[in-house]
C-alpha cells in the first residue's frame with residue numbers, strides 16, 4: 119500500500135449509494151461545460167449563481183468528513199481549508215495524462231486531493247481507470263462510494279485512461295493550507311450577495327435560473343456560432359426520451375433559442391404534451407432528473423403522484439417542437455454518444471413505473487423537492503464578530519425558503535441557556551437570522567460545551583436536531599463559516615460531538631498561550647514563515663497557526679492582542695492573532711527614538727517595550743479605551759481613530775529609564791516604574807488626548823533595579839516584581855550555561871505599593887492561587903488551573919540583545935519560578951530553535967477575569 123514516498127489512501131464505501139445517487143441528480147440537472155475536453159462540472163458557486171443554493175446541502179457533511187480524514191491521515195499540524203469542491207463527469211473521449219494536481223503556478227496552493235467515485239467502472243462507464251506512475255496501489259478501479267486521497271505534489275503523479283463509453287462521475291475536492299484560498303469564505307460571500315440580489319434576478323424561490331447559454335453548449339468551441347453541437351441540458355432530456363415545446367407557437371427557424379430557453383416551456387414525450395408549464399429549461403431538467411433519481415421510490419406509496427393534464431400534441435405544436443430540437447440539438451448523434459445512458463449494462467428506464475398521466479405536479483410544491491434537503495436542515499453559520507469577545511453574534515444563513523424557528527440550547531448544565539429565535543422567509547431562498555448571545559454565556563475555555571438547536575420548518579417539527587456550532591466551540595480563528603450538521607438520532611449526535619472535539623484540538627483554545635517566533639532560517643520555505651507556533655501551557659503542546667500579518671513584524675502583546683510595527687515603517691497595528699482581526703493605529707512619528715533607533719534589536723530593547731490597554735477589548739465601543747506604549751523614555755497613548763499619538767510628559771527622569779507600565783482599572787490611572795524604582799502616576803483619560811499630561815512621582819524604591827514589572831493588584835494597590843539575574847560562565851561542565859545561556863534569572867522579589875499610605879511592603883505571603891506572567895508583554899496575573907500552577911511566576915527572556923546571537927547567545931532565560939521556595943522549573947525547552955528569531959510573547963485571554971483584590 120502507500121509508503122512515505124507516495125502518501126495516498128483508499129477509503130472503500132465511504133459514501134452510501136443513496137448519497138452517490140443524490141449527487142448524480144445534482145450533476146445531471148445543473149452541470150456546465152468543464153475545464154477539459156468532454157468533461158462537465160458542477161461547482162458549489164455555480165449552484166449559488168443559478169439560484170439553487172439549497173443543493174449545496176448534501177455536500178457539507180461530506181466535505182467536513184473528508185477534511186477530517188485528510189488532516190488525520192497526513193497528520194496535519196496545520197488546519198486545512200477546502201480549496202475546491204465540485205462534481206466532475208468525464209464522458210466518452212475524455213482522459214488525462216501523467217500529472218500532479220499542483221502542476222500549474224495557479225494550482226500551487228493545492229496540498230491534497232480527494233476524489234470520491236460516484237459511479238462504477240464496468241457498470242456506468244468503461245475505460246477511465248486511474249493509474250499512479252509510482253508506488254502502490256498502481257491502478258485504481260473506480261467504484262461507487264470509494265474515495266482516493268493523495269498529496270497534490272509530484273509524489274503522486276497520476277493519469278486517467280480514456281473513457282470509452284458512459285459518463286464517469288466524481289466528487290473531487292482539493293485541500294490547501296493557505297487560508298486565502300479557502301472556498302468557504304468565497305461561498306459565504308456569494309451566498310450573501312445572492313440573498314441581496316435574489317429579488318431582482320430570481321423571480322421565484324427554488325426555481326433554478328440558468329447561467330449564460332455558452333456554459334451549456336457542447337463542444338465549447340462551437341458556442342460562438344452555435345452552428346453545430348448541442349445544448350447539454352436539452353441533450354440530457356433527449357437521452358431520456360423528452361422534447362420541449364415553447365409557449366410561443368410562432369417559433370421560426372433561426373430564432374434566438376437562448377432567449378426561448380429562459381422562458382416558459384412544456385415537456386413533450388412521444389405524442390404527449392404535458393400541460394404543466396416550467397419556468398425555463400433548467401427547471402425542466404431539474405424536475406425530470408429529480409423524478410429519474412426518485413423513480414424507484416415512486417412504486418411505493420411514499421410519493422403519491424397526482425394525475426396531471428396530458429394532451430396530444432397538435433399540428434402547430436409539432437412544428438414548434440421540431441424547430442426547437444433542430445436549433446438546440448444540432449447534432450443528436452453526438453449528444454447520444456456523449457450522454458449515452460446505460461450502455462454498459464444498465465438500461466434507460468424510460469417508463470419510470472409511472473403512468474404518463476401522473477407526472478409533474480411537483481413543481482407547484484417546492485417543499486417536496488427540497489424535502490430531502492430539509493430533513494438535513496443544514497445551515498451555514500456566519501460569525502459576525504470575533505469569537506470569545508463579548509457580544510458574540512451570529513448569522514444563520516438558512517439555505518431553504520420558509521419559516522424556520524431555531525431554539526438554541528447550551529447543554530452545559532452548569533450554565534443553562536436557552537434562546538429562541540424565529541426567522542421567516544417566504545420569498546427568498548437564503549434567509550439570514552442574527553442571533554445575539556450574551557457575553558456571560560460564552561466562555562472560550564469550556565471545551566465540553568455544546569450547543570443544540572431545534573428546527574421547525576414550515577410547521578414541520580423536525581426531530582430534535584442536535585447540532586454543534588463548530589463556529590462557536592472551535593472557530594477561534596475568526597470569520598470562518600462552517601457547516602452545521604443536524605443529527606437524526608442520538609448516536610450520530612455523539613459522533614458529531616467527537617468530531618467537534620477533535621477539531622478543537624487543532625486550535626489554541628486555552629489561555630495563556632506563548633506565541634513563539636516564526637521559523638527563522640533562510641532555508642525554510644516561505645510558506646513556513648507565515649505560521650507561528652503557539653505553546654499551550656495546558657497540555658504542554660504546540661500548535662501552528664497561520665498568521666502572515668505578524669511575519670517579520672516587531673510584536674508586543676496585551677490582553678490577547680498584539681501590537682505590530684513593520685521593519686522600516688512608522689505604522690503600527692493591533693492584531694488579534696487568532697481571529698487575525700487588524701486595527702490601524704496612528705503612525706508612530708511622535709516617538710523620537712524611532713529616528714535614531716532603526717536597528718531592530720535596539721528597537722526592541724531601548725525602544726518599544728510595552729503596550730497596555732485601558733480596557734480589555736478594542737472592538738467594543740468604549741470611550742475610555744486607550745492604547746498606551748513605552749517607546750524609549752516616551753510614553754504615548756491614543757484612541758482608536760486618532761490621527762496621532764499623544765505624549766505623557768512630566769517625567770523628571772535623570773539617570774533612570776522606564777521599565778514597565780500598567781493601567782489600574784479601578785483607580786483609572788496609568789502607572790510607570792523606572793530603574794530607580796520610582797512610580798509615576800498619570801491620568802490619561804481626562805486629558806482628552808491632545809495636550810501633554812503631567813505625571814506625579816509617587817515614591818522611590820530603595821535600590822536600583824535591573825528589571826521590574828508592574829501589575830494592577832486590586833482596588834488600592836500595585837504589585838511590583840523585581841528580577842535579578844546572574845551571569846553563567848561558559849565552560850563545558852557549567853550546567854547553568856548549557857541550560858540557559860550566558861545569564862539566567864536568580865530570583866524574583868515582590869512588593870506591594872499601597873495607595874492608602876503611599877508605602878511599599880514586601881509580599882511574603884505569595885500569590886495564593888494566582889500566577890503572574892512576565893516578558894515582552896504587559897505583565898498580568900490570572901487564576902491558576904488548566905496547566906497553570908498557583909503561586910508561580912511564568913517568565914520569558916526579555917533582555918533584547920542576545921536574541922541576535924542565538925543559539926549560543928541568550929533568549930533562553932525562560933521558566934516557572936515558585937514563590938514558596940524560589941525553585942525554577944522549565945515549562946518548555948528553552949534551547950529550541952523557536953526562540954532564535956524573536957522574543958516569545960505571553961497572550962492573555964481578553965476574557966480573563968481581572969485580578970479582583972489583594973491576596
Ligand SMILES: O=C(O)CCC(=O)C(=O)O
Nearest residue numbers: 214219233248276278288
Ligand atoms: O477523476 C479522477 O480519477 C482523477 C482526476 C484527476 O486526476 C484530476 O482532475 O486532476
Ligand SMILES: [Fe+2]
Nearest residue numbers: 217218219276
Ligand atoms: Fe489529477
